[in-house]
Amino acid sequence: MRFVSKLGTKRRTYAQQKAFWGFMYVLPWLLGFLFFFVMPLAASMQYSLSKIDANASGMTISFIGFQNYVEALTINTQFNRTLTESIVNMVVNVPLIVVFSLFLAVLLNQKFVGRAFARSIFFLPVILASGVIANLDTQSLVQAVTEQSSGTSGTFSSAFSSFELQRIMLRAGVNEDIVLYLTGAVDRIYEIVSQSGVQILIFLAGIQTISPQLYEASKIEGATGYEAFWKITFPMVSPLILVNMIYTIIDSFSRNTMTELIMDTGFRTFNFGLSSAMAWIYFLSIMIILLISTYLVSKKVFYQD
Incomplete structure (x- = not known):
C-alpha cells in the first residue's frame, strides 16, 4: 500500500504539476495581496464608518454610520475643491501625456546618431522621481532656478509666449476652447514631460514589434509616412494607448493635492x-x-488576429 501511494504521487499528471507550481509561484503575491491590501482595505472601510479616539490605552472605535462621508462632502471646505481640481487636472493632462508619449516614441524609433542617449534623456525624469528628488517640490525648484538666473523675466516670458500663441491661434480661426487647452499645455510642459517616461517606453516597445514588411509593402503601394502612421502604426499600437491611458490616470491620481489632503487629515x-x-x-x-x-x-482599439 505504501508503494502504491508513493507511486501515485510520482504519477501526478503534467497539468496537475503545472497547477501546483503555478500556485506556489503566485503564493507570495496572494499572501501580500491578502495581508497588505485586503485587510487594510477592510480596516479603512471600518474606519470610514466610525469615530476613532486615540489615547494612551489604544484606539476606541465607535460606529457612526455615514457621518464622515457627509462631513467630507458638505462640511469640509477643502475636499470638494481639491477633488474637483484633481479630476480637472487629470482630464487635461492624460490626453496630452498620451499624445506626447506616442509622438516621442515615433521619433525615438527612427534611426539617428545618439538615439540611445536621447531615449535615456526622456526616461531620466522617471529615475529621478523614484529617489530623493521625488520628495522635492520640483516646480518650486525650477521656478527658483529660473528666478535666480533671470529674475522674474522667465515667468514673464513664459506668460508672454503663451499669450502670443493664444493670439495667433485665435486670429487663425481656431476654436477658443481648443486654444485655451493648447496654451494650458504649453504652460504645463514640464509636468507633461516629467510624467511621460514610462509611456514612451511602452509605446516604443510596441512600435518595435510591428513587422517591417508592413511598412515596406506600404512604400511599394506609394503610401507616405503620414499615411503609414495612421494606417499602420496607430492601429497597431492602439491597445497600448488604452494601457497607457489607464496607467496615466492612476499615476495622476496617486500623486496630487488630494492625496496630500487625505494624509494630512489622517496623520x-x-x-x-x-x-x-x-x-x-x-x-x-x-x-x-x-x-x-x-x-x-x-x-x-484594434486587435490584430
Missing part, C-alpha cells in the same frame, strides 16, 4: 475616520473615471 489632525471616508470617495471617483474611459477607448 496630522489624527481624524482617521474622516481621512478614510475621503479616501473611499476618492477611490470610487477614480473607479468611475476608469470604467468610463476604458469603455469608451476600448471600443476603438
Whole structure:
C-alpha cells in the first residue's frame, strides 16, 4: 500500500504539476495581496464608518454610520475643491501625456546618431522621481532656478509666449476652447514631460514589434509616412494607448493635492475616520473615471488576429 501511494504521487499528471507550481509561484503575491491590501482595505472601510479616539490605552472605535462621508462632502471646505481640481487636472493632462508619449516614441524609433542617449534623456525624469528628488517640490525648484538666473523675466516670458500663441491661434480661426487647452499645455510642459517616461517606453516597445514588411509593402503601394502612421502604426499600437491611458490616470491620481489632503487629515489632525471616508470617495471617483474611459477607448482599439 505504501508503494502504491508513493507511486501515485510520482504519477501526478503534467497539468496537475503545472497547477501546483503555478500556485506556489503566485503564493507570495496572494499572501501580500491578502495581508497588505485586503485587510487594510477592510480596516479603512471600518474606519470610514466610525469615530476613532486615540489615547494612551489604544484606539476606541465607535460606529457612526455615514457621518464622515457627509462631513467630507458638505462640511469640509477643502475636499470638494481639491477633488474637483484633481479630476480637472487629470482630464487635461492624460490626453496630452498620451499624445506626447506616442509622438516621442515615433521619433525615438527612427534611426539617428545618439538615439540611445536621447531615449535615456526622456526616461531620466522617471529615475529621478523614484529617489530623493521625488520628495522635492520640483516646480518650486525650477521656478527658483529660473528666478535666480533671470529674475522674474522667465515667468514673464513664459506668460508672454503663451499669450502670443493664444493670439495667433485665435486670429487663425481656431476654436477658443481648443486654444485655451493648447496654451494650458504649453504652460504645463514640464509636468507633461516629467510624467511621460514610462509611456514612451511602452509605446516604443510596441512600435518595435510591428513587422517591417508592413511598412515596406506600404512604400511599394506609394503610401507616405503620414499615411503609414495612421494606417499602420496607430492601429497597431492602439491597445497600448488604452494601457497607457489607464496607467496615466492612476499615476495622476496617486500623486496630487488630494492625496496630500487625505494624509494630512489622517496623520496630522489624527481624524482617521474622516481621512478614510475621503479616501473611499476618492477611490470610487477614480473607479468611475476608469470604467468610463476604458469603455469608451476600448471600443476603438484594434486587435490584430
